[in-house]
Amino acid sequence: MLPTRVVITGLGALTPIGNDIKAYWNGLVSGQSGAEPIHRFDPAKHKTKFACSLKGYDPHNYLDARDIRRMDPFTQYAMVAGDEAIQDAALLTSLVDKERVGVIWGSGIGGLGTTEATVLALAGNNMDPKINPFFIPKIIPDIPAGYLSIKYGFKGPNFSTVSACASAVNAIITAFQLIKLGDADVVLAGGSEAPIIQVGIAGFNALKALSTRNEDYLTASRPFDKTRDGFVMGEGAGALILESYAHAQKRNAKIYAEVVGVGMSADAYHITAPDKGGVMLALQRALASAGLLPDCIDYINAHGTSTPLGDINEIQAIQEVFGAHAYRLNISSTKSMTGHLLGAAGAIESIATILALVHQLVPPTINHKVLDEAIDSRINLTLNKPEKRSILFAQNNAFGFGGHNVSIIFKKWEGF
Template identity: 60%
Template sequence: MELKRVVVTGLGALTPIGNSVEEYWEGLVDGVSGAAPITYFDASDFKTQFACELKNFNVTDFYDRKEARKMDRFTQYAMVVADEAIADSGLDLEKEDTTRIGVIWGAGIGGLETFQNEVLNYAEGDGSPRFNPFFIPKMIADIAPGQISIKHNLQGPNFTTVSACASSANSIIDSLNYIRLGQADILVTGGSEAAVTIAGVGGFNAMHALSTRNDDPKTASRPFDKDRDGFVLGEGAGALILEELEHAKARGAKIYAEVIGGGLSADAHHITAPHPEGRGAKNVMLNCLKNAGIGPEEVDAVNMHGTSTPLGDVAELKAIQSVFGEYSYKLNINSTKSMTGHLLGAAGAIEAIASILSITKGIVPPTINHFTDDDQIDPNLNLTFNKAQKRDVKVAMSNTFGFGGHNACILFRKYED
């Protein structure tokens, strides 16, 4: 059967550097760091005392307090960005067959704060098992797409993908394939995460995964820099409206870009560390290029997973050079995590949005916080250091990898009829 073409017709973003797509893009191009001391709890006894929290976000600006209390923060974020993306798409859901519209969402952890607080409350209580009746519905990772579908009466495919930090990239690829195969016309997809919590920071600290640059949080996320010392935990959400091309054209929708391919692979190496030669990263990019039916030389920009970890950045760059060969030197390569921090399960979604906007705006956002070259990294690669670069981006690649060795790669192309 002939696969249907899939396009992006709506976007929504809630990030540490902007609470809408417009604000997010401005923050990216301006090279704004979202890192700052943690405000959600007293982190003074933690090895890491900063994170990339949302700024000036209040859920009661969108939902009444009673309704908001029934949702963990990761679901609140999902609802807000889904609303923005649906509005941006111009969809009139009253006129659509909502049995053909679904929600496929990504979350690496889900309601971590809800789980943490309920257990702490029990431990600090008198031993009686008094739990909030909303404990389970708030905590479970699949509740976000459920809530979105209930609000908008979307009766098509509905589930959550969980593959750690690759979760929302997986959700986008699943959505691409459901539409390609004719099983849905439109999918609200993306991901959300809210792990800036006692358990989240404490857990990642125990793994020695987080930067401990408490004296200078804003420069702590420094992918490719010799002195990088771990990732910076972030939070937020991103939403995309994926739509079958003919359906989008029939309703006169604006089209941001076409989704031309998705690839998956496994490192099959270690629960948290990447394969040192980037084996899984190489395979996922090759799989994605094959799925899209294009050659490496057709790609203009690669938004790397690039978390600012000593092992991960080097392994991924090795993979890029293996896949692209001499053409690697003609790519614009960047890591937007240098600004947003690492949004875990939501990373793939907000980074996909960055790749899409690179195509529509003709600008590649920078990798900020570069101070010292790493002798393990080829100095001739264009890693878009410290300042955005103008470029006619026709094809953009977005990489997202997760603990467990889960790898996902997505390709977007400038739309041409």
């Protein structure tokens, strides 16, 4: 039997620079910054007073009031992006057996906002134990997968992946593997996060992970720049429909790209500090999984968070793995525009990588002024403006606290 090939047939996005796929791509190629002052709560006492928030998002435009009450925003975001991907893939037809459709969803934190609000309410009421009966279902990270399957009747494999900022790519990789194994024909995969709340900002401030460039927030997310001082918090969701090629062909589905390789590793080093060796393993395993030599890759969407250690670690790992070809790659960090969506980051960045293949256009790393001396100046970081180039294979990286490393390779769709 021929090996099962896995393709992407649907996309959905809810991001700080666009509330659907078209708007998101336009935001990427125009170099739009999603950063703005925090208005959801008074940030005066916090070191960081800005974030990459959703713009013009109203849950009532997508969900009924009953569902809104029962869902934390991270689940609402999943429902919005998931629905766009499902509609984009035209999945809701008699040609699709819903018993063979799975949902794998990633989130690093889950319903943190609901947890914060509930604890504050309890404390303010002398710990009266009367709380919302939906408290537990609102906070658990697996609940978006459950809600999505219930809404659409998808009865295939259904669960969540939790690996901090690698969560969404782990979801996509799991979907890929399930289809390869024959356990599903189609899988909705992605990730969502809603961390722009007081405890989210305070917690990452305590780790000294967030930028505190409050007077220059629009350019605060500046991966690879010498003056970077931390990442900018983001929120939203990304969703992808993965499908076996045979199944997609049978129903004449639109195809964006093919998934050809995946790599996973652990640093086994430190819970928050990065390790070059672990990143290298993930990159190498993705290439081996795809059966590709390093010089086959044209573009890498880097994890590139804008943290002092993380950016250097990733670029040095790429240089080690790709050798001289590292200087022929285009590399960019779309977090410079969207901020860091934590567990959802890998979903929207995989979408950006796929759209780069579709449009043969590399989205930029914006906000760059001064290159860090620790980063080789010969590396093409696609600075400040998009770059047109021929892209056949593109790779997306994601790394999470705990030492979780993942990398995934997509191929331009050219048919067979």
